[in-house]
Amino acid sequence: MKQTAEQFRIKSAEKAIDRAHRKTINFNIGKYNSVVPGGKSQFADLMLARERAKNLKWRAIESLDASLESFETEISKRGAHVLWAEDSAQALEQIRKICEAKNCRTLVKSKSMVTEEIHLNAFLESHGIESVETDLGEYIQQLDGESPYHIVTPAMHKSKEDVARLFAEKLGTAPDLNPSQLTLVARDILRAKYAEAEVGVTGANFIIADIGGVAVTENEGNGRLSCSMPKTHIVIVGIEKVIPSMTDLGLFWPLLSTFGTGQRITSYNTIITGPRQPGETDGPDEMYVILLDNGRTNILANARQRESLYCIRCGACLNACPVYKNIGGHSYAATYSGPIGSVITPNLQSLGEWKHLSHASSLCGNCTEVCAVRINLHELLLDNRHQAAVEGLAPGSEKMAWKMWRMAMLRRKWMNMANGAVKTRMINLIGKAWTKNHGKLEFPRKSFNQQWTEKNGRR
Numbered sequence: 001m002k003q004t005a006e007q008f009r010i011k012s013a014e015k016a017i018d019r020a021h022r023k024t025i026n027f028n029i030g031k032y033n034s035v036v037p038g039g040k041s042q043f044a045d046l047m048l049a050r051e052r053a054k055n056l057k058w059r060a061i062e063s064l065d066a067s068l069e070s071f072e073t074e075i076s077k078r079g080a081h082v083l084w085a086e087d088s089a090q091a092l093e094q095i096r097k098i099c100e101a102k103n104c105r106t107l108v109k110s111k112s113m114v115t116e117e118i119h120l121n122a123f124l125e126s127h128g129i130e131s132v133e134t135d136l137g138e139y140i141q142q143l144d145g146e147s148p149y150h151i152v153t154p155a156m157h158k159s160k161e162d163v164a165r166l167f168a169e170k171l172g173t174a175p176d177l178n179p180s181q182l183t184l185v186a187r188d189i190l191r192a193k194y195a196e197a198e199v200g201v202t203g204a205n206f207i208i209a210d211i212g213g214v215a216v217t218e219n220e221g222n223g224r225l226s227c228s229m230p231k232t233h234i235v236i237v238g239i240e241k242v243i244p245s246m247t248d249l250g251l252f253w254p255l256l257s258t259f260g261t262g263q264r265i266t267s268y269n270t271i272i273t274g275p276r277q278p279g280e281t282d283g284p285d286e287m288y289v290i291l292l293d294n295g296r297t298n299i300l301a302n303a304r305q306r307e308s309l310y311c312i313r314c315g316a317c318l319n320a321c322p323v324y325k326n327i328g329g330h331s332y333a334a335t336y337s338g339p340i341g342s343v344i345t346p347n348l349q350s351l352g353e354w355k356h357l358s359h360a361s362s363l364c365g366n367c368t369e370v371c372a373v374r375i376n377l378h379e380l381l382l383d384n385r386h387q388a389a390v391e392g393l394a395p396g397s398e399k400m401a402w403k404m405w406r407m408a409m410l411r412r413k414w415m416n417m418a419n420g421a422v423k424t425r426m427i428n429l430i431g432k433a434w435t436k437n438h439g440k441l442e443f444p445r446k447s448f449n450q451q452w453t454e455k456n457g458r459r
Contacts, residue, residue: 004333004353004354004356005356007333008331008332008333008356008357008360009356011327011330011331011333012326012327012331012360015326015327015328015330015331016326016327021157021328022325022326024157024158024159024162025156025157025325025328026325027159028153028156028157029156029319029325032261032262032319033319034262035261035262035263036258036259036262037262038262038264039254039257039258039259039261039262039263039264040258042254042258042264043254043258049251049255050255050371050372050373050374051374052251053251053252053255053312053372053373053374054310054373054374054375056243056244056248056251056252057243057309057310057312057373058310059244060209060242060243060244061240061300061306061309061310064239064240064242064300066209067209067242067244068209068239068242068291070209070210070212071207071208071209071212071242072212072291073212074209074210074211074212074213074273075212075213075214075273075274075289076212077212077274078212078273078274078275078277079274079275079277079286079287080212080273080274080275080287080288080289081286081287081288081289082288082289082291083288083289083290083291084290084291084293085290085291085292085293085294086293086294087293087294087295088117088118088119088292088294091118091236091290091292091294092118092120092123094288094290095120095123095124095201095234095236095290096123096127098199098232098234098288099124099127099129099198099199102198102199102231102232103198104129104197104198104199104232105128105129105130105198106129106130106132106193106196106197106198107124107129107130107131107132107197107198107199107200107201107230108132108134108190108193108194108197108199108200108201108225108226108229108230109121109131109132109133109134109200109201109202109226110134110135110200110201110202110203110216110218110222110223110226110227111133111135111137111138111154111203111218111222111223112201112202112203112236113148113151113203113313113335113336114203114236114237114238114292115201115203115236116147116148116335117292117294117335117336118236118292118294120201120236121133121142131201132190132193132197134190134193134194134220134222134223134225134226135154135218135220135222136183136186136220136222137153137154137155137156138154138155139186139190140154140155140158140163140166140186141154141155143166143167143170143171144166144170146330147330147335148329149328149329149330149337150315150318150329150337151313151314151315151318151336151337151338151340152260152261152313152314152315153315156329157328157329157330160178160179160182163179163182164176164177164178164182167182167185171185171189173185190222194225194226194229194230195229197229197230198230198231198232199230199231199232199233199234200225200226200227200228200229200230200232200233200234200284201226201233201234201235201236202214202216202223202226202227202233202234202235202236203216203235203236203237204216204235204237204241205217205241205256205312205313206241206242206243206248206249206252206312207237207241207242207243207289208242208243208245208246208248208249208271209242209243209244209245210244210245210246211245211246211271211273212273212274213246213271213272213273214235214237214271214272214273214289215249215253215269215270215271215272216268216269216270216272217253217256217257217266217268217269217270218266218267218268218270219261219263219266219267219268220267220268221267221268223268223270224268224270227270227272227284228282228283228284230284231284231285231286232284232285232286232287232288233272233275233283233284233286233287233288234287234288234289234290235272235287235288235289235290236290236292237289237290237291237292238292238294238296239291239292239293239296239297240296240299240300240309240310240311246271249269249271252312253265253266253269255312255314255372255373256312256314256372258372259314259315259316259370259371259372260313260314260315260316272287274287275287294348295347295348295349296309296348298347298348299344299347299348302347304380304383305343305347305380305383305384307375307376307380308340308343308344308347308375308377308380310373310375311340311344311373311375312372312373313340314372315338316370316371316372317338317339317340317367317370317371317377318337318338318339318340319370320366320367320369320370321338321339321361321366321367322362322364322366323360323361323362324337324338324339327360332345332357332360334349334354334357338367339361339367339377339378339381340367340375340377341357342357342358342360342361342381342384343358343377343380343381343384345357346358346384346388347384351384351387351388351391351393352388352391352393355384355385355388355393358381358382358384358385358388359385361378361381363378363381363382364378365378412449415447415449416447416449416450419445419446419447419450420442420443420444420445420446420447421443421445423443424440424441424442424443427440427441427443428440428441
């Protein structure tokens with residue numbers, strides 16, 4: 001527990017003073033901020049659209065058992081196999097068995113945060129299976145041996161010069177290639193992998209209860225290739241991604257596009273309802289859908305935190321968060337970073353080990369303001385902090401400090417004893433947390449209470 005929090009403090013402190021990192025991330029987020037208003041202009045009443053989306057997710061989550069059963073029934077009618085996994089170990093074992101049965105040696109994979117959550121690539125590599133990321137950003141990160149930096153834009157922290165150097169080092173290309181040339185290099189490599197792979201893996205942006213469909217949204221077409229060219233298609237999706245009806249996509253797809261990338265609609269939007277049917281020429285021979293819990297029912301059981309399951313992973317809260325913009329995605333050391341990650345990670349895993357993430361917030365509320373489905377993120381962060389205190393997870397020094405503060409606040413004389421000179425010594429010489437990265441503080445010699453008494457002769 002202490003080690004995880006300490007690593008976060010070290011990494012965040014390093015990134016906070018890294019000017020090159022800040023320049024790159026501010027540039028890329030600035031490009032996002034410039035196009036989002038154009039996407040929002042398609043909504044006659046944006047607030048109403050967000051409220052309606054939140055209500056639809058509320059309906060789906062409140063009836064999650066029935067929604068998932070409906071999805072399983074409908075997609076099974078068309079020959080898909082639905083598997084249920086309580087945790088990452090079960091999901092990985094199910095994938096291993098499928099790959100073993102198909103004699104899989106190469107697997108292509110489209111962008112999926114849930115596969116990052118279960119560490120699929122490392123698991124497959126340990127079993128002698130090559131797992132190739134086909135999203136360009138994810139491919140860049142895989143080449144560099146890094147996890148995704150951002151929920152939507154995995155390589156947001158890299159400049160075009162960084163990518164050119166990486167390709168030159170790993171692929172032997174010329175070090176001065178421009179972004180278009182780098183993209184063509186990656187495309188040539190990945191096209192060969194699609195033809196070679198026995199298994200394709202995708203996530204899902206939404207799973208549709210009434211028709212038994214898997215909705216995938218992307219901008220590169222790699223998701224369609226990953227699910228259609230290999231003979232076996234595996235979908236791995238968190239159980240919270242369910243929505244009630246296919247007609248709801250008319251709202252969710254534009255919202256996800258606008259808040260995720262600033263587009264009115266993404267380039268490729270696909271609904272997959274099973275493997276290739278009789279008489280069809282395209283598609284996989286077999287399709288498996290793995291419905292993953294991995295701590296989500298813990299959140300479902302928590303009436304206060306349940307709202308966090310409404311998240312559609314648009315990434316808008318990361319782009320708006322002043323903390324994320326200063327320390328970056330990797331500092332969190334968790335699959336999901338930024339405000340939404342700070343909310344759900346302590347509940348998906350362990351509050352004792354990950355409670356520090358809920359303190360990585362200014363509580364400015366900007367995350368709530370920009371959330372596509374209006375999740376009260378800043379309130380959920382506060383609730384995590386409160387729960388940690390209730391469970392006695394705060395360090396002893398913090399408990400003692402708050403106890404002394406409470407005692408002092410209830411006694412006017414004690415407060416007056418802590419005059420300006422005492423406060424100045426405490427902050428600058430004893431505490432040192434402020435002066436480690438800032439100039440010294442000098443408090444007024446006399447408190448407001450003392451000055452008021454001297455001027456008015458009464459308290």
